[in-house]
Amino acid sequence: MEEGIGQPSSSRLNNRKSGIRNMEKLFTKQQVADHLQVSTRTVDRLICDMDLPVYHIRRQIRIPQSSVKMILNESMSGDERDKIINGILEV
Secondary structure, eight states, X not given: OOOOTTSXXXXXXXXXXXXXXXXXXXXOXXXXXXHXXXXXXXXXXXXXXXXXXXXXXXXXXXXXXXXXXHHHHHHOOHHHHHHHXXXXXXX
8 A cells, every 4th residue: 555645654653653662651659659668748758859750741740660760779679679660560
């Protein structure tokens, strides 16, 4: 089939699809707090104190998996950190 006006090119479709697959997992403050067994206020403090990258979606905050790893790198061994991250991913 020829690609014409108004039809997306296959390369653009592939780029869109691959971009979606590469999207980082995002968590709510409550999800992070539950798995770290701390309050959401503590998560707020960690975000502020460690200057962690987060996403603001309207009035909500989403915390990327890389930021959760940064929190855990500060205070835990690799095995403990992986166990918590895997627990969050199962939610």
